[in-house]
Amino acid sequence: MDAAMIKEIGEIVVRMLIIFTAVFTGVGYMTLVERRVSAWMQDRLGPNRVGPQGLLQPLADGLKHLMKEDIVPAGAHRMVFVLAPILVLVPAIASFAVIPIAGDAINLQDLGLPWDWQIKPFIADVSVGLLILLGLASLEVYGVVLAGWSSGSKYPAMGALRSTAQMISYELALGLAVLPVVLTTGSLRLQTIAEAQAGTWFGFIPHWNVFIHPFGFLFLLIAIFAETKRLPFDLPEAEPELVGGYHTEYSAMKFVMFYMAEYSTMIANAALMVTLFFGGWQVPGLALSQPWMFLIQVGAFSAKTFFFLFLFVWVRWTLPRFRYDQLMNLGWKVLLELAFINLLVVAMLVAAGVM
Amino acid sequence: MPLVAYIGLSAILFVIGVMGVLLKRNALTIFMSIELMLNAVNVALAAFARHHGGLDGQIFVFFVMTVAAAEAAVGLAIFIAIFRLKKTTDVTEINLMRW
Amino acid sequence: MSLDTILASAASIAAIFSALMVIWQRNAVISALFLVLNLGSVAVLFLTLGGEFLAAVQVIVYAGAIMVLFLFVITLLNPAPLKERFASGPVMTGLTFALGVLFVAALMRGIMSLAGAGGVMASVGEEYGSARSIGELLFTAYLYPFELAGVLLMVAMVGAVVLARRQTAGED
Numbered sequence: 001m002d003a004a005m006i007k008e009i010g011e012i013v014v015r016m017l018i019i020f021t022a023v024f025t026g027v028g029y030m031t032l033v034e035r036r037v038s039a040w041m042q043d044r045l046g047p048n049r050v051g052p053q054g055l056l057q058p059l060a061d062g063l064k065h066l067m068k069e070d071i072v073p074a075g076a077h078r079m080v081f082v083l084a085p086i087l088v089l090v091p092a093i094a095s096f097a098v099i100p101i102a103g104d105a106i107n108l109q110d111l112g113l114p115w116d117w118q119i120k121p122f123i124a125d126v127s128v129g130l131l132i133l134l135g136l137a138s139l140e141v142y143g144v145v146l147a148g149w150s151s152g153s154k155y156p157a158m159g160a161l162r163s164t165a166q167m168i169s170y171e172l173a174l175g176l177a178v179l180p181v182v183l184t185t186g187s188l189r190l191q192t193i194a195e196a197q198a199g200t201w202f203g204f205i206p207h208w209n210v211f212i213h214p215f216g217f218l219f220l221l222i223a224i225f226a227e228t229k230r231l232p233f234d235l236p237e238a239e240p241e242l243v244g245g246y247h248t249e250y251s252a253m254k255f256v257m258f259y260m261a262e263y264s265t266m267i268a269n270a271a272l273m274v275t276l277f278f279g280g281w282q283v284p285g286l287a288l289s290q291p292w293m294f295l296i297q298v299g300a301f302s303a304k305t306f307f308f309l310f311l312f313v314w315v316r317w318t319l320p321r322f323r324y325d326q327l328m329n330l331g332w333k334v335l336l337e338l339a340f341i342n343l344l345v346v347a348m349l350v351a352a353g354v355m
Numbered sequence: 356m357p358l359v360a361y362i363g364l365s366a367i368l369f370v371i372g373v374m375g376v377l378l379k380r381n382a383l384t385i386f387m388s389i390e391l392m393l394n395a396v397n398v399a400l401a402a403f404a405r406h407h408g409g410l411d412g413q414i415f416v417f418f419v420m421t422v423a424a425a426e427a428a429v430g431l432a433i434f435i436a437i438f439r440l441k442k443t444t445d446v447t448e449i450n451l452m453r454w
Numbered sequence: 455m456s457l458d459t460i461l462a463s464a465a466s467i468a469a470i471f472s473a474l475m476v477i478w479q480r481n482a483v484i485s486a487l488f489l490v491l492n493l494g495s496v497a498v499l500f501l502t503l504g505g506e507f508l509a510a511v512q513v514i515v516y517a518g519a520i521m522v523l524f525l526f527v528i529t530l531l532n533p534a535p536l537k538e539r540f541a542s543g544p545v546m547t548g549l550t551f552a553l554g555v556l557f558v559a560a561l562m563r564g565i566m567s568l569a570g571a572g573g574v575m576a577s578v579g580e581e582y583g584s585a586r587s588i589g590e591l592l593f594t595a596y597l598y599p600f601e602l603a604g605v606l607l608m609v610a611m612v613g614a615v616v617l618a619r620r621q622t623a624g625e626d
Contacts, residue, residue, distance in 0.1 A: 080483065128585060131510035138518025142490070142525070149483060149529045157529065164526050168519070188585055356462040356502070359569045364466045364499075366561040368473050368492075374554045375477035378540040378547060383482045383528055387489050390520070391473055394496050397512075405503045408576030410587055413508050414596050416500075417588075420515050421603040425610030427520045431527045432617035439620075444482070444533045447541060 011117045019123055023096050027263040028058035037313045068252040075152030085257035088143030091136040092264040098129035099271045100191040102281045102297040110291040129190040134175055141167045144246050151249040159245030162235050169331040170226035176339035177219035180346040181209050181276050184355050194280030206284040210277040217277045219339045224269045230312055232319040233327055270308035278304050361402035368395035382444045386430055393423050458502050465498035481535045482528050490521050505583040
């Protein structure tokens, strides 16, 4: 192996290390955030005993689940039962590969490290990045439907059927909601979409897509709540009716994998919203030299993403659950049509040269 | 890979699909074998498109996918209707119209 | 060997293996899973053929929509796995397989004639297979078939709803 090859592989490894470490830490701490915020909203304390402010709680939880007994029910289809949590987790994690976290690449020498390596702000630069994200989102359904089927039990099967129907239905609205952004930007590459949102109007309104496509953003937000199966759309795991939904029969690490998948989907979807509608890593009016620019952009991206994660938690502890027929009606008879009309209007405006 | 390899692969996949249709009992698996054949054709189309340097072959793949989607929707609806009536997906049991 | 060749060869092997497993498995759910693997490997093959957009669409439409629908219906009906692997006895099955191999051999003979001068891939630019170039072609030269495909989907949708809905009392 020559030096150039080591350099290239090193750059890729550092990229993956940065992004996946961030994601896994984020997933762990989202569970804590969820519990602390919900406690705060209900005037409780929440977990605050393990470490300062309960900061070591995710570690303790992980350890507890590691030591639990891994049960495979007698009626289960063993191979598929083991495969299902993997199939849920992998697409959820893989979607981070195409999301850009900063503008320009950073050289490790700028950070005071001895290597002359250019670290790009994304793992893979794909010209159809947005489509990859949508494709991975649609692959997550497999794990869910297989988990329900392979458990060989009534409630998981019901939960899986519900969530499959829900995810398929809202995927359409999700796709239609993001298309207006693609129309005005003219690219499916996420970095190009983020770059296109630079600058401001009148010097103080940032040039973000949310101000151009407010309806698109609203529809995307609703569709994402349904895709991540969070309240008010958490019917697949509605505990009064279905015990726990498609992962009722799972325990120990397999159960943790479903949980991790849920939270990493949330983070990925929040990051997607930020990239498409809130300028991604853009900080309007900021011009600094490297490495400060890179670090601040990463910080801005994380802060924006965290805002949406907080919104997820906030909504979860605020709104009641929809009924199943209401959910389907909303998806097929309202959201889909409105998103389609929105797309048509934007397409006409683009064709007329207004946008 | 050279063009020959792609077309050969396409031929193999297609024949596997044909055998699935001829051999299987489960109506759903037969249906999957048809998807297998359509997919084999897609490989050949994309390979020939690359061979000629044009995109028309890839456009055809899109149309094949459209047809596959339409076919899956209608076909599965038919299976659901049959299953309600006969409680089976075994094609050897679905022979009311045979004589 | 270039990286593309390695990738394409691996995807080809995966495609053939998964296709065989689709027709070998008794359980329809496992068959469907292997079909998904097959579709995924074909998507990788599209990538090696320069069809970036096509590969993405293959995953979204085939793996993400059609196969999910299959799995949904299989788990909804949940038919018991059939006892017999194939519809006819071992003799007929063996004969069918032999004929299949023979047919592949015959096809290969024809395909091998491509191997000479006609078998090279054209060199293509960056834009080959991108969303933009496909879209331009689709909305100019192939506009009419494109519209017809839309009509086809519409008809299929109506047909599926009519076929699958339960007849309720009071309707004829």
